[in-house]
Amino acid sequence: GAMSVDSITDLSDNTSKLLEALQLSHPHELDPRRIPGKKKTLSLNPITWQVPRIVDRCCTHIETHGLQTVGIFRVGSSKKRVQQLREEFDQGLDVFLDEHQSVHDVAALLKEFLRDMPDSLIPRELYGAFLSTATMEGPAQLDALQLLLFLLPPCHSDTLHRLLRFLGEVARHAEHSWDPDGREIPGNKMTVSNLATVFGPNILQKEKPGEKDAGALNFEDSAAIILVLQRLIEHHQALFMVSPEMQCDVLRRLFQTDPDVIDYLLRRK
Numbered sequence: 001g002a003m004s005v006d007s008i009t010d011l012s013d014n015t016s017k018l019l020e021a022l023q024l025s026h027p028h029e030l031d032p033r034r035i036p037g038k039k040k041t042l043s044l045n046p047i048t049w050q051v052p053r054i055v056d057r058c059c060t061h062i063e064t065h066g067l068q069t070v071g072i073f074r075v076g077s078s079k080k081r082v083q084q085l086r087e088e089f090d091q092g093l094d095v096f097l098d099e100h101q102s103v104h105d106v107a108a109l110l111k112e113f114l115r116d117m118p119d120s121l122i123p124r125e126l127y128g129a130f131l132s133t134a135t136m137e138g139p140a141q142l143d144a145l146q147l148l149l150f151l152l153p154p155c156h157s158d159t160l161h162r163l164l165r166f167l168g169e170v171a172r173h174a175e176h177s178w179d180p181d182g183r184e185i186p187g188n189k190m191t192v193s194n195l196a197t198v199f200g201p202n203i204l205q206k207e208k209p210g211e212k213d214a215g216a217l218n219f220e221d222s223a224a225i226i227l228v229l230q231r232l233i234e235h236h237q238a239l240f241m242v243s244p245e246m247q248c249d250v251l252r253r254l255f256q257t258d259p260d261v262i263d264y265l266l267r268r269k
Contacts, residue, residue: 050155051162054089057097058110059166066103067173072188073198077108085109111202114163120205121160126151127206133231134224145231146239157240160203164236167195171233196229203229 066072082105088095089109097106114121122130126148133144149157174194175187190198204225232239254261 049162050158052113052159054095054113055110055159056162057095058106058113059162061097061101061106062103062110063166063169065099066107067170067188068186069103069188070186072103072170072190073107073111073195074190075104077102077104081105082108082112086112111198114199114202118208121156121163121203123152123156124205124208127204130204130228131221131224134227141231142235142239145228145235149239160232161236161240163199163203164233167192167199167233168236171195192230192233193226195233196226200225200229 062069062072069075081102085095085101085105086109120127129148130145133141133148136144149160152160170188170190171192173188174191177185177187179185201222206221251262251265
């Protein structure tokens with residue numbers, strides 16, 4: 001008479017965390033466009049993506065209307081319009097961003113949100129660990145970054161993945177290109193390096209905004225922040241993928257400690 005597990009709420013905290021780690025397992029599940037118009041929970045875990053509405057809508061707006069905007073994230077915005085949008089999101093309103101909004105205003109809003117989060121997107125207790133990877137090279141650096149990403153709470157992990165995927169898309173439109181008719185399509189000039197320079201200090205923060213010495217980084221830390229974010233943007237697809245070997249290790253551990261969970265996973269599949 002073992003009790004069956006039918007819901008994530010029936011699992012212990014440790015088991016629940018293991019399942020949260022497995023939610024990054026499948027390439028098709030990392031792409032929110034896999035089923036247009038339908039929100040689908042992940043196959044191993046009923047927890048849906050935890051990305052703030054403001055982040056997803058700002059990214060989607062710029063992906064739709066701003067990829068060819070020269071100097072996106074560097075050109076000035078209207079402080080009044082940005083403040084109005086911020087207040088609407090803060091009030092919980094269903095803010096709809098369309099072609100009438102300035103791309104530069106939306107870009108500034110996204111930067112402000114990331115900068116002013118109570119805890120930075122990469123939690124401050126991991127600041128030193130992430131920066132230490134800047135001195136590594138090659139596979140060792142990527143392995144260390146991936147293990148650190150696995151330590152992020154699900155909401156931070158999901159939001160960071162959405163942001164990195166977005167920044168990668170912006171960087172892919174940095175250079176000029178040509179359409180099938182031979183007409184030139186202007187590039188936005190925001191390379192991975194430029195994006196890392198702009199977003200790095202907003203994502204990796206040593207101190208809370210407003211605290212003493214906040215924003216006063218030495219040159220070594222600033223350079224390390226930019227390099228780490230460059231690597232995250234360049235390799236986000238591989239970094240957010242749990243290898244089959246690691247999945248097997250987790251499942252083997254679960255089989256030894258919580259066999260009911262294996263039954264739960266098999267029935268969900």
